[in-house]
Amino acid sequence: MSWKNLHEQSLIFDWHNHGTLKNFLFDRSLDGKESRFLTRLFKRAFWPLSERNTLPKMEEGGLDVVLSTSYIPEIEWVDDQKLIKFLKWLYPSVNKRVFQPTYFDATNAMMDRMEKEVDDYNAISMSERQFKFVKNIKELEQTVADENLAMIHSVEGGHSLNGELAKKRVGETTAVKPLIENELMENLEHFYNRGVAYLTLAHFYPNHLVSPVFPYPEYGIKRSNWKNLMAGWDMNKGLTSTGKKVVQAMKEMGMIIDITHCTPKARQEVYDIVGNDLSKVIASHIGAYAVNPDPLNLEDWEIKWLADHNCLIGIIFMNYWLSPIDSGLGLKHIERTIDHIINIAGDKVLAIGTDFDGFTDPPDEITDISELPRLTRYLKCLKSSVNEDKYSDSTITNILGRNSLRFLLEGWK
DSSP states (O other), X not given: OOHHHHHHXXXXXXXXXXXXXXXXXXXOOSSSOXXXXXXXXXXXXXXXXXXXXXXXXXXXXTOSXXXXXXXXXXXXXXXXXXXXXXXXXXXXXXXXXXXXSOHHHHHHHHHHXXXXXXXXXXXXXXXXXXXXXXXSHHHHHHHHHTTOEEEEEEEEOGGGGOOTTTOSSGGGOOSOHHHHHXXXXXXXXXXXXXXXXEEEOOOSSOOSSBOBSOOSOHHHHTTBOHHHHHHTOOTTOOBOHHHHHHHHHHHHHTOEEEOTTBOHHHHHHHHHHHTTOSSOEEEXXXXXXXXXXXXXXXXXXXXXXXXXXXXXXXXXXXXXXXXXXXXXXXXXXXXXXXXXXHHHHOSTTEEEOOOTTSSOOOOTTOOSGGGTHHHHHHHHHOEEETTXXXXXXXXXXXXXXXHHHHHHHHHOO
């Protein structure tokens, strides 16, 4: 089978896609009508005018299921990042939409805006395919069967559960712990009922659930306030007592637990809580520690644990986390990560989590979601010998989406 036919016939997932972010922060439309020239001119990830995801680009890339990830930047970014301070001044909407409401209200507003963006696009699109937000497995199966493009909400960062009581900065919270926990649990249930498939427990800064790994790549650290960053970073911390209760609640209700950005200790504690249950955990956008020894990435025993428990690893499309040498070209780094995970645990645990438009710089060969077919072509063309393909069609199909569908059917209740 040709690589084009393989891509067209495969079910294709992206587990971590930030189409919501610049749309919400900077009023970037997702209908694809804004200037491609500006997008290419301002191609670095932090520039508001760079754009990896539009709805037409998702169609062009052959996507079938997109986990639409809502992330509200933490208030500490304003303290630590000069660029964020500048953007807050340049775009008054950032302050109004992001930093004035509670994290919980802002996250819901971001999801509302994305749903409206999809509805507006469907109304003007000439495509035979429609974009549809789905809230459960039954709706997902119907949307895929109808050959439409399914969108599923996900939320990045436990801080998104913070309402009026939990405040924005953990240290500023004055309410008693039981009241805070009740608020967080109620907001978690609200997300679940809204159709949020997974919650990423950690992100850049400590929250009421967990401590993160060191937050930024080096190029971000150079622009940061070192004192604030170092004060919030402790690799010896894991889940809080509240975090353990939230993980247990997610396990029981059927919301998938995303361990990306968690410290190794926190990840271990999640595995302990999940126990022998299957299809409960995802590392939605991540690399392998043996390939690139960064504490963000999964160690070999974790890769094996996730595979043994029918879980999923979404490979991030960002060179910095995939290789100790941050070169521009990145498909080779993705290949090395795939190879290592297959050698450790087989191909049933693999998936894609691009992190496009999540303030990340992708490989030069795949600059936006429309170019995802290049991954299929690259994997299909690799040889282990002169006459033998390195990856079978079945393995490539597993990575693109078949593993993801199985995982969702088993884990998202």
